[in-house]
Amino acid sequence: MSKTPLLEIEDLYARVADKEIIKGFNLTINEGEVHAIMGPNGAGKSTLSNVICGKPGYEITSGSIRFKGKDLTKMSAEDRAREGIFLCMQYPVEIPGVAVTTFLKHSINAVRKYHNLPELDTMEFVKMVREEGKKLGIDNEMIKRPVNVGFSGGEKKRLETLQMNILKPSFAILDEADSGLDVDALKVVAEGMNALRDGKRSMLIITHYQRLLEYVVPDFVHVYADGHIVKSGDKTLAAEIEKDGYAEYTRER
């Protein structure tokens, strides 16, 4: 079976605030694959996800990122999202005054419009949010609240997962989706992630614990240190790291 590459990152160098963080990063993710990137704090994992998603302030100095064959670096952040990239953020942002429903509706309709689909009417929208929300234990009260304002860590991650499940991206980056979650919440979020795995969608799971990978089993595991991948393997690599830590990979620094 020939594989179709979805995301291709080649020899990427990127900086933020005049600091080179990503140094010679290479990774190809094919359709349907789930990759995990593990690395110590401060290695540049969140920076990598921000660069892929086009956050302003992150400058690519050399190398390339292609998504579905298209040069991603030339696209606005919103167009990357509309093309099917979703970033489940490590620190979801609070937006006072904007209700979750309002936010979701703008989001889904912006993406639909990009694909020349009609906007969802209110009934369809409400039904969809209810159904997807229910699976994640998100009730009506929660979606009336302003986005992430006063949400617990678990609620924030559940809302991220809800957005992902509504937008149904072809590629999802999950940046420390497990941080700050108790086991029950972790299971809920993991289920949400597994629900998206259909053999075609791909994922990049960023974490520094093995915990989440027990629920969402990756096809490949990469160790990321000092701005690039230092070792790749299968899921057993995650267990190895859990046991031995990152010291082996970072000592050169």
Added chain:
Amino acid sequence: MGGLVQKVKLFGEYIPWFQAMRDKGAITFDELGLPTPKTEAWKYTKLRDLNTDDLVIEPSNFLSEMRVTAEEACGCHHEDGGCGCHHHHGKGCCCGHHHEEGDCHCHEEGHVCECRQKLQVPFDAYVIHFEKGKMIPPFPDFPRGVEVMNLMEAVITEDAKEYLGKVADIKLHPFAALNNAYMEEGIYLCVHKNVKVDKPIVLINHTKSGEENIFFNIRNLIVLEQGAEAEFVEWYNYTGAVKSRYFANLVNEIVLGKNAKLSHYKLQDEAFKANHIALSVVKQKADSNYHNFCLQRGANIGRNEVKVLLNDENASAEVNAAYIMSGWATLDTTTDILHLSPRTYSSQLVKGVVGGEAKGVFQGKIHIAQDAVQTEGKQLHRALLLSDTAEIDVKPELEIFADDVKCSHGAASGELDENQLFYMQSRGIGREEAKQILIDAYLNEALAKVKNPEIRAWLSDYAHAPQE
């Protein structure tokens, strides 16, 4: 001849007490002159763009044939006041517009003149129409206990005599002095004891001027007797004449009797080169409540000044506002709340969004007199700057002469949050749309103060981001 001071013949010169007020106004304005940058109350709002030279004052409607009652205007009435079409009557359409020959469809069945339709508020209300500062009959039918007249009528009957000119102190307000000098147009509204008006009373002033730059003055006198309740809405708008530099100079004198409650809302949506200077002065008796919200979004120089005198115990006032603008406009929100008796309460929330090279001004004063103990006054101003060239000038002033009071004020300004914008963009929402959402949310906090939900929704429709 042009300018702010012109010789015009106005109605009612033969009424001594009234004409004396006009004369006093003219003299006072002459003495005070236009505010300069050295005038403390006008420190930040520069009047050099006021461009008064070629302003034209239109002749009095009361002295010309123009002023007609609804019946006279149009014998061919349909509902809604109908349309006094000029090809039949040789008079202007009572909608205030002069239709070209053949342009008027007002005789077609069920027709409501187009220009009127646009100017309907989307909620049930008693609507009074003004065109370029002049009242256009007819008045709606008001229920018992609600007395509404044009100001001149109330001058003739002397209903207005007790309070007219006695609420706003013209020595402190040059534009109010000027307004005195031209006093003629406006409404007198009196709500009788314990009467609660069932619907908002809306004053719509619509300006559609051509080449000439009109200068007009409106003076409203609003009296709520003991226990009366009403909602009063002012809406200043324009059509067509975007570039018109007309000047609206407005004064409201408001008297609230014991336990009276007035909600006073305003939408300032003037043409972008027009100037709009407004002063409302409110005198409050015991237990009365004044609930005020003003949204400013138009004009070149727009100033909304509200002065509240909490004269008796347990009187309270909420003076809230929002403004949103771009271009080169200056929008000024000035408040002056005087706590003059014990246990009086005031709160203010003003939020603004400033883009382009525009300038927002907020001057907020809370004065607490020596014996106004156990008083509470709070004030908060926040502004969002959308560009590097946008400017904001804020001057909060607290004058506290009493002990045992609770007083607070705060001011902050900032820019749109990059993290919030990126969060939305990463969900596929376009950057411009994301900005709009954030701006709406920002202003919503202020709009949430509007008690009447229908009016809140109406105002919200106008509180969107200015086009850059």
